[in-house]
Amino acid sequence: MRSLVVAAWLLLLLPTRFVVAVKEQDFKKCDESAFCRRGRTLAHRAAEHVTSGEKWKSPYSLDASTIVLEDGGSRFTGRVRSSLYPEIKFELDVRVHEDGVVRVRMDEKEGLRKRYDEAASWALLKEPVLSPSSKWSVGKKEVKVVYGEKKDQVEVTVEFEPLVVRMKRNGKDQVVLNGQGLLHMEHFREKVEENVKKLEATDVEMVAAEGEEAQKVIQLPPNAWFEGDTEDGLWQESWRSWTDTKPKGPESLSLDINFPNHGHVYGIPQHATRLDLPTTKGEGAFFDDPYRLYNTDVFEYLASSTTSLYGSIPLIHAHSADSTVAVFVSVASETWIDVAHPTQKSTETHWVSESGILDVFLLPGPAPDQVFSQYAKLTGAVQLPPHWSLGYHQCRWNYVSTNDVRSVQKRFDEEDIPVDVFWLDIEYSEDHKYMIWDKKNFPDPVDMFNDVEALARKMVVIVDPHIKRTHDYPVYKEGQELDLFIRNKHGSEFEGWCWSGSSAWIDFFNPNSWEWYKSLYKFNGRNDGKWSWTESTGAVHIWNDMNEPSIFNGPEITMEKDSIHYGGWEHRDVHNINGMLFVNITSQAVKERTTPYKRPFVLTRSFYAGAQRFGAMWTGDNLGTWEHMAVGIPMVLSNNIAGMSFAGADVGGFFGNPEPEMLTRWYFVGAFSPFFRAHAHIDTKRREPYLLAEPYKSIVRETLRLRYSLLPVWYTAFRESTVTGLPVVRPQYVVLPKNEPGFSIDDQYYVGASGLLVKPITEAGVTETTIYIGEDQVYYDFYSGHAYRGSAKGKNVTVPAPLERGPLLIRGGSILPSRERPRRSSALMKRDPFTLKVALSQSGSASGELYLDDGESYGHREGNFVWREFVAESTKKTVIISTKDLGSKNPDRAVDGVELATYNGGNAFANALNGVRVERIVVLGLKNRPSKVTLGNTDLEFIFEGGVAAVGKKEGVASKLTVKNPGAFITSDWTVVLGL
Numbered sequence: 001m002r003s004l005v006v007a008a009w010l011l012l013l014l015p016t017r018f019v020v021a022v023k024e025q026d027f028k029k030c031d032e033s034a035f036c037r038r039g040r041t042l043a044h045r046a047a048e049h050v051t052s053g054e055k056w057k058s059p060y061s062l063d064a065s066t067i068v069l070e071d072g073g074s075r076f077t078g079r080v081r082s083s084l085y086p087e088i089k090f091e092l093d094v095r096v097h098e099d100g101v102v103r104v105r106m107d108e109k110e111g112l113r114k115r116y117d118e119a120a121s122w123a124l125l126k127e128p129v130l131s132p133s134s135k136w137s138v139g140k141k142e143v144k145v146v147y148g149e150k151k152d153q154v155e156v157t158v159e160f161e162p163l164v165v166r167m168k169r170n171g172k173d174q175v176v177l178n179g180q181g182l183l184h185m186e187h188f189r190e191k192v193e194e195n196v197k198k199l200e201a202t203d204v205e206m207v208a209a210e211g212e213e214a215q216k217v218i219q220l221p222p223n224a225w226f227e228g229d230t231e232d233g234l235w236q237e238s239w240r241s242w243t244d245t246k247p248k249g250p251e252s253l254s255l256d257i258n259f260p261n262h263g264h265v266y267g268i269p270q271h272a273t274r275l276d277l278p279t280t281k282g283e284g285a286f287f288d289d290p291y292r293l294y295n296t297d298v299f300e301y302l303a304s305s306t307t308s309l310y311g312s313i314p315l316i317h318a319h320s321a322d323s324t325v326a327v328f329v330s331v332a333s334e335t336w337i338d339v340a341h342p343t344q345k346s347t348e349t350h351w352v353s354e355s356g357i358l359d360v361f362l363l364p365g366p367a368p369d370q371v372f373s374q375y376a377k378l379t380g381a382v383q384l385p386p387h388w389s390l391g392y393h394q395c396r397w398n399y400v401s402t403n404d405v406r407s408v409q410k411r412f413d414e415e416d417i418p419v420d421v422f423w424l425d426i427e428y429s430e431d432h433k434y435m436i437w438d439k440k441n442f443p444d445p446v447d448m449f450n451d452v453e454a455l456a457r458k459m460v461v462i463v464d465p466h467i468k469r470t471h472d473y474p475v476y477k478e479g480q481e482l483d484l485f486i487r488n489k490h491g492s493e494f495e496g497w498c499w500s501g502s503s504a505w506i507d508f509f510n511p512n513s514w515e516w517y518k519s520l521y522k523f524n525g526r527n528d529g530k531w532s533w534t535e536s537t538g539a540v541h542i543w544n545d546m547n548e549p550s551i552f553n554g555p556e557i558t559m560e561k562d563s564i565h566y567g568g569w570e571h572r573d574v575h576n577i578n579g580m581l582f583v584n585i586t587s588q589a590v591k592e593r594t595t596p597y598k599r600p601f602v603l604t605r606s607f608y609a610g611a612q613r614f615g616a617m618w619t620g621d622n623l624g625t626w627e628h629m630a631v632g633i634p635m636v637l638s639n640n641i642a643g644m645s646f647a648g649a650d651v652g653g654f655f656g657n658p659e660p661e662m663l664t665r666w667y668f669v670g671a672f673s674p675f676f677r678a679h680a681h682i683d684t685k686r687r688e689p690y691l692l693a694e695p696y697k698s699i700v701r702e703t704l705r706l707r708y709s710l711l712p713v714w715y716t717a718f719r720e721s722t723v724t725g726l727p728v729v730r731p732q733y734v735v736l737p738k739n740e741p742g743f744s745i746d747d748q749y750y751v752g753a754s755g756l757l758v759k760p761i762t763e764a765g766v767t768e769t770t771i772y773i774g775e776d777q778v779y780y781d782f783y784s785g786h787a788y789r790g791s792a793k794g795k796n797v798t799v800p801a802p803l804e805r806g807p808l809l810i811r812g813g814s815i816l817p818s819r820e821r822p823r824r825s826s827a828l829m830k831r832d833p834f835t836l837k838v839a840l841s842q843s844g845s846a847s848g849e850l851y852l853d854d855g856e857s858y859g860h861r862e863g864n865f866v867w868r869e870f871v872a873e874s875t876k877k878t879v880i881i882s883t884k885d886l887g888s889k890n891p892d893r894a895v896d897g898v899e900l901a902t903y904n905g906g907n908a909f910a911n912a913l914n915g916v917r918v919e920r921i922v923v924l925g926l927k928n929r930p931s932k933v934t935l936g937n938t939d940l941e942f943i944f945e946g947g948v949a950a951v952g953k954k955e956g957v958a959s960k961l962t963v964k965n966p967g968a969f970i971t972s973d974w975t976v977v978l979g980l
């Protein structure tokens with residue numbers, strides 16, 4: 001049987017046109033996973049109990065006599081008991097952090113074995129600082145802490161019996177743990193005897209009353225009301241041809257997390273579904289199966305499903321018009337989450353994880369911005385990417401030779417299409433031994449890199465985690481000598497199949513692997529003279545794929561859960577963080593091979609909470625269909641709100657051959673994604689933009705130019721994200737958190753704080769669309785300047801959506817900096833002049849920001865950057881547009897505590913930009929033609945095209961003032977006065 005399986009997977013290694021699509025049924029549903037079944041049936045039992053009128057009560061309670069206040073009172077510990085197993089000890093540890101986040105940990109104490117408790121140490125940036133002032137007080141029925149401003153006070157109570165944790169604000173429940181009594185931490189136990197069902201029911205003969213027949217009744221074991229009456233997959237379970245042995249026995253964890261006053265939940269990426277998570281439970285549930293978090297390589301995934309995908313972030317936002325809170329569950333094992341809305345205004349979620357301690361962070365909000373900063377404080381903000389990585393990336397599986405790369409680059413230049421990065425997929429390598437060149441087709445890799453770099457571009461090369469098991473591969477040979485590979489359940493080297501055939505996987509949980517692995521990237525050679533990737537350069541960055549890990553002959557295409565990692569942990573304990581360790585080490589390796597360090601770019605497919613500190617992610621193998629194009633948008637938004645701002649989906653779809661209209665629309669989606677890369681499967685036809693026929697080619701060229709012209713906006717948004725933790729792309733509920741009708745909208749979004757509102761078209765044949773404006777504000781069509789009016793209640797406006805112009809509005813009140821000279825790559829724009837587009841608000845004002853630095857070094861950490869503010873203010877007779885440095889606003893630290901340099905406008909980088917002009921100022925929405933426009937004493941020439949004013953209620957093309965060459969510079973302070 002096993003040889004059949006291997007043979008089937010060998011097929012995968014053949015040219016993929018022979019591959020049969022893997023179906024959804026190749027991945028588990030909840031009822032095919034024993035611990036999920038156990039958790040979900042527990043919830044069913046509880047629900048039945050309640051509907052039958054009996055009260056369901058959690059067996060867990062906190063023993064008040066054991067409570068100890070620690071760390072000055074901001075933390076307490078205490079013993080938890082379960083009435084089911086009174087002899088088992090659980091310890092509860094609850095802390096208040098300095099920013100009001102509450103951490104609840106529970107673990108079994110003095111148990112037979114140990115639960116994995118290190119997920120947080122990988123996810124968190126550092127150990128959080130506890131609150132110096134919030135103190136727990138122990139009462140008769142609960143432990144309680146109250147903190148925060150009077151009007152927005154948070155109260156957290158931990159009730160003794162049953163054990164319930166409640167976070168309230170202004171007397172209203174915000175988050176409740178175990179309110180439904182589904183908390184269950186399966187304790188470690190001895191395996192009594194194979195196949196013995198310890199909970200077996202017994203027949204008991206009842207004594208009959210006189211004249212009646214004696215009856216047999218089944219007496220259930222005492223714990224059956226809670227745990228059921230049969231053991232289910234506690235020590236072993238089989239699925240398809242696989243047997244998962246569980247030497248540690250059961251240790252799953254169930255917990256209900258409810259949001260009684262929040263009707264919308266978002267997050268827990270990654271799933272292909274709507275942003276506002278549809279229900280999986282309750283009447284009329286949208287999905288049948290819970291959301292699954294288990295990093296897997298799902299081939300041809302469905303465009304609407306709760307199936308797990310490549311990455312997992314156990315963070316959920318709960319939102320209502322008056323409150324946003326979030327919960328981060330730091331667990332690394334497979335996890336399933338049911339979502340239900342018992343009423344329109346409330347949400348119940350039920351989390352079931354296979355192993356690990358309970359480690360839950362309650363983020364009190366109370367608004368989205370605070371939730372973002374609370375989460376970034378915990379897990380870190382996104383890293384500031386190299387500027388070039390916000391340009392356009394051209395990838396395919398594969399560019400087949402060094403000359404192929406050269407000719408692709410040439411074609412881009414001949415067609416005047418901007419591009420920053422060319423990518424090499426796995427076929428560059430000899431027999432899929434990554435970092436070793438296939439010299440037949442790639443005889444001169446360093447020359448190729450240099451040719452690309454000579455035209456101010458970069459390359460990204462793939463390095464996967466599977467290591468071909470052959471001793472002529474130095475990475476394998478050394479890895480084996482150093483004993484760094486993951487082991488199978490028998491204790492020998494784990495072997496699995498991937499692109500490289502028989503492969504091994506480095507165990508990055510083993511700290512001995514880190515320095516060694518990083519040294520492999522040294523292109524100047526290693527100190528010890530051993531092999532390193534010398535045929536590489538500092539302009540090469542890295543793509544980490546298949547790091548879930550993807551294993552073709554493994555269960556659900558991944559690693560057997562009973563494989564063993566460093567420290568004796570089973571793979572099941574660490575599965576969801578495994579891929580993040582790979583990108584963590586890779587990003588350090590890429591950074592450390594340059595002197596002085598340059599910012600690394602690493603793209604990862606697998607990720608976990610905290611991965612935003614290491615690189616970008618993409619949504620994996622999407623299909624070239626309209627449906628997949630559409631779902632990519634909420635997927636990117638969902639990743640953004642969960643910290644992974646640098647996100648994108650393969651433009652064009654990985655599989656299939658998108659028709660030109662679809663591809664053209666997809667370029668617009670990509671141009672408005674934080675990470676913008678076109679990619680295609682090896683079997684697809686070539687589809688680089690220059691191959692498109694007209695008019696598509698010209699439209700795509702313009703879309704790419706639009707992306708490049710707005711790079712200042714994107715880079716500024718990324719900088720803001722690194723400082724505040726706010727996402728780079730923002731859905732309605734984030735920008736307008738009080739506007740209820742916008743809460744479920746996920747097909748339009750804002751770019752940073754720029755005021756750009758985009759709604760990509762994801763259907764064929766569309767010529768116009770509606771955009772929702774959730775506030776009483778004027779919004780301008782980016783291209784025509786047409787002014788639309790929203791309303792406080794929210795309003796749909798109809799906007800043109802021809803193929804040439806993806807729907808894009810500017811929110812009144814914004815000032816957009818752009819660079820409008822078409823260039824072949826972003827590096828060539830460094831000294832290009834700026835255009836400032838001032839979109840006046842209904843009250844006649846506007847503001848905007850611009851962040852610039854050298855785009856690749858860490859000089860910004862020494863204060864070498866430009867950060868400017870632009871402001872427009874109206875009086876009766878004037879509109880005054882001015883700019884100044886934001887030095888005084890520059891915080892000392894980013895939200896995650898990373899120190900920021902003092903900013904002074906006269907730094908070396910800013911000085912080097914002296915002389916870079918503002919070449920155009922455009923003002924939309926003036927009431928009338930200015931009588932004069934001046935900068936200091938100089939009268940400026942201008943063109944005024946009459947139209948609708950920002951102030952008022954009229955719709956139609958807005959008035960437009962254009963001042964060319966105002967004689968202003970981007971790094972200097974100036975004031976332009978429009979006399980009305």
Ligand code: NOJ
Binds near residue numbers: 462546605654
């Ligand atoms: C799977 C990745 O998702 C895809 O993008 C890549 O092209 C193939 N692996 C081959 O490396």
